[in-house]
Amino acid sequence: MTSHRTPCPGAGTAAFHLRAGELWCEDVPVARLAERYGTPLYVYSGASIDERLATVRRAFGERATICYAMKANSNLAVLRRLHAGGAGFDLVSGGELRRLQAAALPTNQAVFAGVAKERWEIEAAVLAGILFFNVESLHELPLLAAVGCAHGKRLRVALRLNPDVDAGTHAYISTGKKENKFGVALAAAGDTVEAIARERWLQLVGYHVHLGSQLRSIDPYVQALDRVMAFVDGAAVRGREVTHYDLGGGFGIAYGQGEALDVGAVAAALLPKLQARGWQPVLEPGRYLVGDAGILVTRVLGEKSQGPTHFVLVDAAMNDLLRPALYQAEHAIVPVATTTAATREVDIVGPVCETGDFLGKRRQLPACRPGDLLAVLATGAYGASMASNYNTRRRPAEVMVDGNTARLVRARETFEQLMANEVDLHETFVA
Numbered sequence: 001m002t003s004h005r006t007p008c009p010g011a012g013t014a015a016f017h018l019r020a021g022e023l024w025c026e027d028v029p030v031a032r033l034a035e036r037y038g039t040p041l042y043v044y045s046g047a048s049i050d051e052r053l054a055t056v057r058r059a060f061g062e063r064a065t066i067c068y069a070m071k072a073n074s075n076l077a078v079l080r081r082l083h084a085g086g087a088g089f090d091l092v093s094g095g096e097l098r099r100l101q102a103a104a105l106p107t108n109q110a111v112f113a114g115v116a117k118e119r120w121e122i123e124a125a126v127l128a129g130i131l132f133f134n135v136e137s138l139h140e141l142p143l144l145a146a147v148g149c150a151h152g153k154r155l156r157v158a159l160r161l162n163p164d165v166d167a168g169t170h171a172y173i174s175t176g177k178k179e180n181k182f183g184v185a186l187a188a189a190g191d192t193v194e195a196i197a198r199e200r201w202l203q204l205v206g207y208h209v210h211l212g213s214q215l216r217s218i219d220p221y222v223q224a225l226d227r228v229m230a231f232v233d234g235a236a237v238r239g240r241e242v243t244h245y246d247l248g249g250g251f252g253i254a255y256g257q258g259e260a261l262d263v264g265a266v267a268a269a270l271l272p273k274l275q276a277r278g279w280q281p282v283l284e285p286g287r288y289l290v291g292d293a294g295i296l297v298t299r300v301l302g303e304k305s306q307g308p309t310h311f312v313l314v315d316a317a318m319n320d321l322l323r324p325a326l327y328q329a330e331h332a333i334v335p336v337a338t339t340t341a342a343t344r345e346v347d348i349v350g351p352v353c354e355t356g357d358f359l360g361k362r363r364q365l366p367a368c369r370p371g372d373l374l375a376v377l378a379t380g381a382y383g384a385s386m387a388s389n390y391n392t393r394r395r396p397a398e399v400m401v402d403g404n405t406a407r408l409v410r411a412r413e414t415f416e417q418l419m420a421n422e423v424d425l426h427e428t429f430v431a
């Protein structure tokens with residue numbers, strides 16, 4: 001068997017490459033994984049996750065706390081891998097905290113954001129012990145203070161500011177503009193800081209911004225920090241106990257078109273300003289760490305033509321990968337066994353009963369036969385973690401590859417699991 005490797009067009013990492021025209025993940029042929037575990041199947045490269053974390057660490061240095069935004073991919077094996085590489089976590093729910101605990105991972109390098117947190121979630125985080133809470137609005141303060149008081153602990157909080165910066169990204173994943181629901185607008189933030197300062201059970205240790213996802217330019221990061229610094233300089237109380245600046249996540253990847261965010265350039269632009277104030281950087285990358293590290297493998301079920309469009313029908317659908325339907329996201333789609341045959345324009349669609357159920361539109365693919373395998377690239381982030389049971393479809397299996405070894409890290413759901421909570425408990429409630 002030849003070991004000559006060539007790059008796979010559209011893959012953001014060399015972990016996914018071609019050998020004799022076949023797609024491999026590290027030292028494992030992807031077709032072998034599909035054979036063994038079935039399709040649809042998410043395949044992750046462990047080395048690729050390690051490499052991305054190392055890139056961010058190199059850029060931001062040892063003093064930075066890298067809190068992986070686990071919503072991007074919360075598989076326990078992915079969490080363990082990132083923890084082993086030195087990452088903490090960005091949580092947005094009590095459920096995500098439960099995942100860390102289930103994986104026996106420490107929470108002391110975790111930050112807890114979320115536009116509306118419930119009491120049980122705050123209590124669970126206080127009991128576990130986290131780095132700080134990211135406060136998103138004035139209404140959260142009494143609840144946080146009450147939990148702090150009940151536990152006899154002064155809670156460390158960072159205030160999420162909404163700096164009204166245009167991240168230049170899809171409207172559904174932009175979060176730092178004044179019309180978005182996230183954070184506190186700068187004009188109102190002075191009052192929020194004063195309210196925190198009056199609260200004996202709360203301690204303002206930092207500021208947080210998160211501008212949106214899939215940013216490719218460093219400018220929004222620089223603009224946001226400049227606005228936060230100008231805000232802090234507006235009154236002494238705003239900077240008194242501040243030790244951290246959480247610049248959020250949003251580091252963009254290439255998705256086969258254009259460039260990924262230059263993480264080194266972001267660090268070079270922000271670090272001197274942060275150092276000058278003695279603020280420690282906290283980062284929340286999600287997609288950048290795991291997006292390119294995963295693919296979704298799907299099997300061709302058939303083809304059909306309708307009007308001017310030629311459809312390739314596959315066994316993965318919007319319930320397995322929602323991003324194309326939700327964000328008009330474009331993922332490169334390649335045959336697992338490449339050929340030199342002529343290509344034609346096709347739409348690649350799943351079996352779900354929705355016109356919005358597509359994985360790719362107007363793509364160039366060679367003729368496919370039922371049983372052929374396709375790979376949807378750069379689906380390690382917001383792929384499996386957004387999967388659902390729509391159309392009573394089982395959520396896909398996931399495997400992690402390490403060199404020449406693959407490990408099943410999530411078994412394909414069974415129909416029994418899928419319906420387990422729908423038993424008739426013979427319990428009624430009469431109002």
Ligand SMILES: Cc1ncc(COP(=O)(O)O)c(C=O)c1O
Nearest residue numbers: 069210213249250284285286287
């Ligand atoms: C507060 C916060 N931090 C970090 C992230 C991670 O974003 P990304 O995966 O684009 O890095 C998100 C994503 O929605 C977020 O809401």
